[in-house]
Amino acid sequence: MAAQGKKEHLYKILVIGDLGTGKTSIIKRYVHQFFSPHYRATIGVDFALKVLNWDNSTTIRLQLWDIAGQERFGNMTRVYYKEAVGAFVVFDVTRLSTFEAVQMWKADLDNKVLLPNGKAIPAVLLANKCDLASEGFLGNINQLDDYCREKGFHAWFETSAKENIGIEEAARSLVAKILENDETIDHPQPDGDGIRVGEEDGRAPKKTKCC
Amino acid sequence: MQPMPSNLRSFLEACLTPLPSERPSPAELLCHPFLADLQNDRKKNGVNFSFLPSPFKQLHRCHDLNFDLPTTTHGPPPQPHTVASEDDHFADRRIREVYYLWSLAGGEVEAELRKTSLIPSTPPICSLPCVVTSGREEHGSGSGLVTHYDRSVLLLSLDQLRKRLEGMSVADYYPLTETSGGTMPGQERHDSSSLPLAIKEKDVEYQFHRMVMFTRLLESYPHSRSLVMAEAVVDVCPLVRAEVWAALLGVKGDIQEEYAAIDKDTEQLTDRQIDVDIPRCHQYDTLLSSRDGHCKFKRILKAWIGSHPALVYWQGLDSLCAPFLALNFNDEALALACLSTFISKYLHNFFLKDNSSIMQEYLAVFSQMIAFHEPALFNHLDSTAFNPELYAIPWFLTMFTHILPLHKIYYLWDTLLLGNCSFPLFVGVSILQHLRDDLLTFDFNECILMFSDMPDIDIQACIHDAVRAYLATPPSTYLRKHDHTYSPPTDVPPEALREPLSLDVLRQESCPHISAHDVIALCGLEYHALGYGGGARESGPTHSLRSPSSPLQRRAEVGRRRGKSGKGGRKGRKGVLVDIRSQEEFRAGHVPGSLSLPHQLAFQPDGSLTPSLPSSSLSSVRTSRVIIVVANKGKSGPEFARQLVRLRFPHVCVLHNGAAVLRSLGLLTALGEDP
Numbered sequence: 019m020a021a022q023g024k025k026e027h028l029y030k031i032l033v034i035g036d037l038g039t040g041k042t043s044i045i046k047r048y049v050h051q052f053f054s055p056h057y058r059a060t061i062g063v064d065f066a067l068k069v070l071n072w073d074n075s076t077t078i079r080l081q082l083w084d085i086a087g088q089e090r091f092g093n094m095t096r097v098y099y100k101e102a103v104g105a106f107v108v109f110d111v112t113r114l115s116t117f118e119a120v121q122m123w124k125a126d127l128d129n130k131v132l133l134p135n136g137k138a139i140p141a142v143l144l145a146n147k148c149d150l151a152s153e154g155f156l157g158n159i160n161q162l163d164d165y166c167r168e169k170g171f172h173a174w175f176e177t178s179a180k181e182n183i184g185i186e187e188a189a190r191s192l193v194a195k196i197l198e199n200d201e202t203i204d205h206p207q208p209d210g211d212g213i214r215v216g217e218e219d220g221r222a223p224k225k226t227k228c229c
Numbered sequence: 230m231q232p233m234p235s236n237l238r239s240f241l242e243a244c245l246t247p248l249p250s251e252r253p254s255p256a257e258l259l260c261h262p263f264l265a266d267l268q269n270d271r272k273k274n275g276v277n278f279s280f281l282p283s284p285f286k287q288l289h290r291c292h293d294l295n296f297d298l299p300t301t302t303h304g305p306p307p308q309p310h311t312v313a314s315e316d317d318h319f320a321d322r323r324i325r326e327v328y329y330l331w332s333l334a335g336g337e338v339e340a341e342l343r344k345t346s347l348i349p350s351t352p353p354i355c356s357l358p359c360v361v362t363s364g365r366e367e368h369g370s371g372s373g374l375v376t377h378y379d380r381s382v383l384l385l386s387l388d389q390l391r392k393r394l395e396g397m398s399v400a401d402y403y404p405l406t407e408t409s410g411g412t413m414p415g416q417e418r419h420d421s422s423s424l425p426l427a428i429k430e431k432d433v434e435y436q437f438h439r440m441v442m443f444t445r446l447l448e449s450y451p452h453s454r455s456l457v458m459a460e461a462v463v464d465v466c467p468l469v470r471a472e473v474w475a476a477l478l479g480v481k482g483d484i485q486e487e488y489a490a491i492d493k494d495t496e497q498l499t500d501r502q503i504d505v506d507i508p509r510c511h512q513y514d515t516l517l518s519s520r521d522g523h524c525k526f527k528r529i530l531k532a533w534i535g536s537h538p539a540l541v542y543w544q545g546l547d548s549l550c551a552p553f554l555a556l557n558f559n560d561e562a563l564a565l566a567c568l569s570t571f572i573s574k575y576l577h578n579f580f581l582k583d584n585s586s587i588m589q590e591y592l593a594v595f596s597q598m599i600a601f602h603e604p605a606l607f608n609h610l611d612s613t614a615f616n617p618e619l620y621a622i623p624w625f626l627t628m629f630t631h632i633l634p635l636h637k638i639y640y641l642w643d644t645l646l647l648g649n650c651s652f653p654l655f656v657g658v659s660i661l662q663h664l665r666d667d668l669l670t671f672d673f674n675e676c677i678l679m680f681s682d683m684p685d686i687d688i689q690a691c692i693h694d695a696v697r698a699y700l701a702t703p704p705s706t707y708l709r710k711h712d713h714t715y716s717p718p719t720d721v722p723p724e725a726l727r728e729p730l731s732l733d734v735l736r737q738e739s740c741p742h743i744s745a746h747d748v749i750a751l752c753g754l755e756y757h758a759l760g761y762g763g764g765a766r767e768s769g770p771t772h773s774l775r776s777p778s779s780p781l782q783r784r785a786e787v788g789r790r791r792g793k794s795g796k797g798g799r800k801g802r803k804g805v806l807v808d809i810r811s812q813e814e815f816r817a818g819h820v821p822g823s824l825s826l827p828h829q830l831a832f833q834p835d836g837s838l839t840p841s842l843p844s845s846s847l848s849s850v851r852t853s854r855v856i857i858v859v860a861n862k863g864k865s866g867p868e869f870a871r872q873l874v875r876l877r878f879p880h881v882c883v884l885h886n887g888a889a890v891l892r893s894l895g896l897l898t899a900l901g902e903d904p
């Protein structure tokens with residue numbers, strides 16, 4: 019239980035993007051401060067948990083859902099997306115095709131999950147493997163800013179799981195946006211058959227607990 | 230009596246030549262006029278007649294060894310090569326067999342090399358000079374210029390091995406495999422077959438017998454397939470695992486030719502995926518992580534994709550390929566043939582472009598099997614919304630190769646290959662059983678973390694429990710629409726069988742449905758209607774529903790001999806019928822011996838069973854019987870069954886189509902007419 023007056027949040031965050039873009043590596047770096055060039059492929063979905071001491075009065079638990087890159091072609095994503103409140107969409111700066119797939123992933127996301135107020139869930143675009151980027155691949159930064167505005171991304175970051183670049187910043191940006199949403203949205207009671215992420219040990223499904 | 234044709238006579242005489250050196254080899258016999266004539270006759274009549282080729286490569290035997298010894302040799306001077314003396318039974322064996330036994334008997338190449346200092350004791354980098362001047366003068370190196378390639382030949386002494394195998398007779402080297410009566414010589418003789426695997430695999434004598442027997446049988450494969458299976462029920466000799474698996478899978482034909490004909494080079498869209506996946510697939514294995522390994526890996530995967538145009542590459546195919554490649558590292562064709570046969574048998578349509586309906590049905594049936602065997606765990610996982618879709622896809626899509634290291638996969642698949650395509654469901658159940666105590670205390674977050682990093686499990690115990698669970702489950706309860714191998718039992722009224730449930734129903738209902746046919750066997754009933762006599766006569770144990778004594782059943786018996794029996798010894802579980810219709814309906818017609826627990830009255834407001842005579846009878850058999858809920862058509866039966874699962878009753882199922890089926894089979898008796 020949280021200390022007196024402390025708020026606790028549990029947020030489900032998706033990490034999606036084409037296969038081999040480094041989703042699992044980003045998560046491992048973020049959660050375990052560790053990098054290895056060879057994580058086994060993700061089949062279906064994998065998970066990780068990250069606890070953030072956001073400020074003196076707020077603890078945030080991030081439930082990171084690492085979705086297999088190939089799942090975009092499968093029909094299981096609907097199950098995985100349920101009740102997510104934020105997403106990272108990852109592409110590999112060394113492979114143009116993974117960037118082209120970004121809009122497909124984003125469309126899939128918006129198609130299958132929405133916030134309780136009917137809006138798209140906040141998504142942050144990650145340009146991963148920036149340590150390997152050859153000059154000029156990303157075009158100029160303004161272009162990617164425009165791209166994000168156009169496709170409805172909250173923000174974008176250059177990241178490198180290997181060199182530990184940009185991941186913390188990206189996560190803070192996404193979490194800030196989620197918190198902002200959380201305060202403005204009046205939560206309806208989730209229906210019974212959903213995956214009740216906010217709920218722990220079957221207690222009242224309220225996402226914010228105050229003791 | 231007809232006189233024997235002369236060429237048959239000469240054929241038989243050739244076979245019976247007493248001196249082995251003068252007896253024609255099988256290859257020579259195939260060219261004998263008798264067989265040639267037979268072949269021509271058949272061709273004339275339009276019958277295609279050919280000898281089944283062995284899918285296995287011919288390997289070098291010791292007497293094929295013929296190398297020129299270089300002038301510099303270490304160790305004792307080479308003995309003059311004794312040309313196949315009659316007593317040298319090693320000469321006729323394959324080189325890898327002798328090496329296998331030699332290693333088991335304590336031989337170690339590295340130690341031998343070290344002994345003769347062929348392996349330098351200092352690492353090569355230490356022999357590099359510290360300073361090299363521009364005039365190529367070297368300073369600070371002891372050995373000067375060294376080349377690390379050494380052409381020396383070291384002879385490994387077989388003395389120790391020969392001593393170990395002194396007691397073996399000629400018959401041990403050449404066992405008879407086709408004896409009448411079906412008992413295998415050797416099997417009874419070596420009582421060590423009931424010892425734990427880890428001990429058996431280190432036992433030189435035991436491995437000698439197993440190796441000799443398996444290689445003997447594999448030489449006459451495919452003819453000997455059933456005999457190979459009978460031996461594999463006991464255990465699999467690691468040396469010949471690759472071939473034994475191929476035999477269990479029924480790989481046949483000229484696979485080398487087929488493999489050569491497949492295009493493995495043209496670039497395809499999936500190449501990128503394969504390139505990404507291979508360097509992260511079982512890379513702790515030195516063969517699979519080698520450069521050569523990666524090339525072979527890619528060729529086999531591309532060949533599979535190329536030869537299965539209706540299917541696609543799903544991530545996980547690489548893991549599935551890994552054990553076959555590791556075992557058949559020098560025979561890509563056999564690796565591919567095994568992979569293809571394996572997938573079509575165990576993962577039919579799992580690699581369709583849209584495989585979700587197949588996958589979802591499999592997972593839904595899996596969920597019901599959890600409820601059937603582990604009700605408490607089912608309740609917990611259900612309440613935390615930790616459902617199989619979140620963790621079991623890699624289990625089944627890769628047949629556990631994604632979550633287990635190779636040495637465990639070998640043991641698991643040794644058993645899995647004896648079973649049908651539903652057996653893996655019970656491996657899944659068994660894994661959960663082994664993690665049960667932790668899982669029961671875990672919330673959703675802890676559950677997902679546990680499965681992200683699969684804890685170490687005792688694979689032998691897990692396999693044992695999986696076989697037990699499989700044998701204790703009536704086959705109709707895990708019927709799947711997408712099971713292409715399912716064929717309904719014949720000589721059974723059609724209404725006694727059941728149809729697969731739709732995906733929606735499967736997901737709504739926690740408990741599996743059971744067919745009347747299985748109920749009749751479980752409860753020792755008999756078909757009354759329509760003169761059907763079959764089925765029920767050998768009723769009783771659940772597994773009599775399966776073909777008499779399936780390989781897995783025999784495997785369970787082997788395990789039992791090992792003394793692990795205790796819980797495993799039960800011979801099938803009997804059933805108890807719980808009739809939940811109203812008392813009036815029960816009185817009007819029920820199966821004698823069934824318990825009457827009308828749904829409206831059965832449970833108290835807190836969900837527990839209302840105390841009554843039938844309910845206490847039910848509680849008293851809760852772990853010993855399969856509980857079959859008999860209801861009218863509708864939601865009542867599944868709801869009742871769900872409540873029993875909430876109360877942690879194991880082995881609960883619902884009679885498919887309910888009381889109506891029993892009525893039409895003439896099994897209902899009015900009260901007072903009980904026999």
